[in-house]
Amino acid sequence: MHTARERVLWSIGILVVLLYALIPVVWITSLSLKTPDQVGDKKFFSGISFENYEVVFSDDTFIAALINSLGIAAIATLISIVLAAMAAYALSRLEFAGKAVILSGALAVAMFPPISVVGSLFDMWRAIGLYDTWPGLIIPYMTFTLPLAIYTLSAFFREIPWELEQAAQVDGATPFQAFRKIIVPLAAPGVFTASILVFIFAWNDFIFANTLTSTDAARTVPAALAFFTGASQFEQPIGAVSAAAVVVTVPIIIMVLIFQRRIVAGLTAGAVKG
Amino acid sequence: MEAAQAGATTAAPKKGTTDRHKAERKLAWMLCAPAVIAMLVVTGYPIGYAFYLSLQKFDLRFPDEKEFVGLSNYADVLSSSTWWSDVATTVIITVISVSIELVLGMIIALVMHRAIFGRGPVRAAILVPYGIVTVVAAFAWRYAFDPTSGFVPGLPLVPDDFAPLTDKPGSLLVIILAEVWKTTPFMALLLLAGLALVPDELHEAAKVDGASTRQRFFRITLPLMRPAILVALLFRTLDAFRIFDNIFIIQPGGAIGTESVSILGYNVLINRVNLGLGSAVSILIFLCVILIAIFFVKVLGTSTAQQRGEA
Numbered sequence: 001m002h003t004a005r006e007r008v009l010w011s012i013g014i015l016v017v018l019l020y021a022l023i024p025v026v027w028i029t030s031l032s033l034k035t036p037d038q039v040g041d042k043k044f045f046s047g048i049s050f051e052n053y054e055v056v057f058s059d060d061t062f063i064a065a066l067i068n069s070l071g072i073a074a075i076a077t078l079i080s081i082v083l084a085a086m087a088a089y090a091l092s093r094l095e096f097a098g099k100a101v102i103l104s105g106a107l108a109v110a111m112f113p114p115i116s117v118v119g120s121l122f123d124m125w126r127a128i129g130l131y132d133t134w135p136g137l138i139i140p141y142m143t144f145t146l147p148l149a150i151y152t153l154s155a156f157f158r159e160i161p162w163e164l165e166q167a168a169q170v171d172g173a174t175p176f177q178a179f180r181k182i183i184v185p186l187a188a189p190g191v192f193t194a195s196i197l198v199f200i201f202a203w204n205d206f207i208f209a210n211t212l213t214s215t216d217a218a219r220t221v222p223a224a225l226a227f228f229t230g231a232s233q234f235e236q237p238i239g240a241v242s243a244a245a246v247v248v249t250v251p252i253i254i255m256v257l258i259f260q261r262r263i264v265a266g267l268t269a270g271a272v273k274g
Numbered sequence: 275m276e277a278a279q280a281g282a283t284t285a286a287p288k289k290g291t292t293d294r295h296k297a298e299r300k301l302a303w304m305l306c307a308p309a310v311i312a313m314l315v316v317t318g319y320p321i322g323y324a325f326y327l328s329l330q331k332f333d334l335r336f337p338d339e340k341e342f343v344g345l346s347n348y349a350d351v352l353s354s355s356t357w358w359s360d361v362a363t364t365v366i367i368t369v370i371s372v373s374i375e376l377v378l379g380m381i382i383a384l385v386m387h388r389a390i391f392g393r394g395p396v397r398a399a400i401l402v403p404y405g406i407v408t409v410v411a412a413f414a415w416r417y418a419f420d421p422t423s424g425f426v427p428g429l430p431l432v433p434d435d436f437a438p439l440t441d442k443p444g445s446l447l448v449i450i451l452a453e454v455w456k457t458t459p460f461m462a463l464l465l466l467a468g469l470a471l472v473p474d475e476l477h478e479a480a481k482v483d484g485a486s487t488r489q490r491f492f493r494i495t496l497p498l499m500r501p502a503i504l505v506a507l508l509f510r511t512l513d514a515f516r517i518f519d520n521i522f523i524i525q526p527g528g529a530i531g532t533e534s535v536s537i538l539g540y541n542v543l544i545n546r547v548n549l550g551l552g553s554a555v556s557i558l559i560f561l562c563v564i565l566i567a568i569f570f571v572k573v574l575g576t577s578t579a580q581q582r583g584e585a
Contacts, residue, residue: 006390007390010389010390010391010392011392013385014392014395014396017382017385017396017399017400018395018396018399020399020455021399021400021402021403021459022399022402024403024406024411024414024415024418024455025402025406025414027414027417027418027425028410028413028414028417031417031423039423040422040423041423041428042423042424042425042427042428043425043428044425083308083309083312084309086305086306086308086309087305087306087308087309087310089305090301090302090303090305090306091306094298094299094301094302094305095295095298095299095302096298096299096302096303097299098302098303098306099302102306102310105310105313106309106313108567109313109317111509111512111563111567112317112560112563113515113516113536113559113560113563114516114518115516115518115535115536115539115540115556115559116320116321116324116539116556116557116559116560116563117316117317117320117321117324117556118539118540118543118544118556119324119327119539119543119549119552119553119556120320120321120323120324120327120553120556121320122543122544122549123323123327123549124320124323139315139316140316142312142313142316143313143316143317146309146312146313147313150309200404200405203407204407204408206407206408206409206518206519206522207518207519207536207540210522210540210544211540211543211544221407222407222408222409222410222519225409225410225413226409226522226523226526238417238420238423241413242413242417245407245409245410245413245414248407248410249405249406249407249410252405252406252407253402253405253406255405256398256401256402256404256405257398257401260394260397260398260401263401263404264397264401264463267460267463267464268463268464268466268467
């Protein structure tokens with residue numbers, strides 16, 4: 001059906017896209033595997049040494065940052081998914097005035113520039129003791145996690161055949177059974193997808209983490225990376241930064257690759273249908 | 275159907291439906307309230323407080339000198355050359371990166387749309403930049419162009435002392451490259467979704483009428499994708515205008531004029547702890563974002579109205 005020429009061209013196209021996407025990842029991985037005297041060799045592959053990984057995993061600051069990142073992103077995801085699921089249920093299933101206002105309000109919040117609130121949060125958090133704490137980051141993360149979750153979940157909930165719930169009740173199920181056995185399994189994939197997207201966003205944040213934390217108590221990985229110094233203050237810890245970067249990248253890439261279909265559906269559903 | 279059932283029981287229906295409507299509205303608001311309140315608390319209140327701070331002389335190094343100064347912080351910002359050069363830098367980065375992303379994203383979307391085989395690996399590959407932490411990607415690019423350790427100066431045909439990060443145009447190029455690399459996948463996916471909405475029959479009909487591939491792209495695909503393109507542009511323009519992470523990592527210190535407005539806000543607020551002046555910068559950035567959004571919504575509104583008129 002397709003000519004040999006088309007197949008060759010297409011294969012080249014795939015190769016170009018793969019190179020485009022993977023070069024920086026391969027590069028930082030290769031840096032992380034170099035020994036200090038190989039860092040300056042400007043080569044893509046110069047052998048495999050896990051020295052840099054030993055450095056970052058014996059660094060208390062990095063371990064603390066990893067725990068902070070995981071905990072803060074997970075809690076922010078949980079809270080925003082619960083709040084957004086309630087709102088998305090109402091937005092996709094119930095008839096009420098104000099629906100358009102809430103949806104456009106959420107859109108406005110999604111476009112909000114974080115730098116505009118960094119100064120006031122910095123001042124307020126210092127006054128009430130939230131500066132450099134987990135809640136001090138989890139709360140501002142709601143500015144981008146909530147709108148994203150509301151849009152993605154509403155788009156998914158609109159596709160659920162809600163009549164099944166009534167059908168189950170007609171067949172003798174209690175409302176709770178109908179909800180648990182019918183609606184929860186139907187809604188779960190959407191909720192799961194929204195959770196992944198929200199988690200990636202929270203995990204990625206740099207501006208709040210950079211401005212609202214100052215110590216290992218709440219500093220997340222992106223902020224810790226930016227302020228990472230080597231064994232001596234003057235040594236540029238390229239290898240160690242690269243190793244730390246690889247450690248925080250690998251889990252996300254694995255997650256993205258496993259759930260790629262869902263992520264694509266979630267990303268476009270929220271943007272196009274919303 | 276419900277109306278027919280209700281009609282059989284006479285009198286009651288009207289009152290019944292309004293009661294049900296009322297109950298439904300109440301439930302809806304109760305379900306939405308927590309999310310709405312949370313969004314107001316995290317944006318509305320701080321932005322209001324930022325506006326209040328922007329009217330004060332308030333430097334955390336001299337907290338006792340706090341006093342109301344009206345709009346003088348705004349006058350200071352708007353009369354400083356730093357603000358205007360940072361606005362120019364931000365606009366340059368935004369316009370160039372969003373334009374490149376639109377073209378690249380469109381090519382990737384068209385390629386994926388017409389995939390012969392291997393659609394899965396391509397989709398997986400373009401999701402990699404999306405998933406990576408921006409700070410990590412920025413480090414990868416900075417190290418790639420580093421004159422002592424980067425692979426780019428080590429490439430054949432590239433001079434060994436190639437060091438784009440030592441001057442402004444070179445740094446801007448690397449920053450734009452990092453921005454484009456990271457966000458083109460998002461653009462491509464939005465455009466791909468838009469592409470799926472263009473009916474194949476139109477292309478078939480145009481083909482029969484003798485239209486070339488090029489004509490079909492510019493006369494059929496592009497006009498029908500206009501709303502999808504505008505939405506993607508709106509999202510990305512506002513996002514690029516807020517650029518912070520890439521610049522912070524790729525050109526730390528920012529002594530050579532690669533500051534964006536967000537970096538300026540950060541420097542004044544956090545490094546110089548001048549909350550009054552910094553809040554004026556914050557509010558001005560907020561106003562810029564609103565202006566950009568209004569512009570796009572106007573264009574978006576007229577385009578959908580036009581389409582409705584034509585249909």
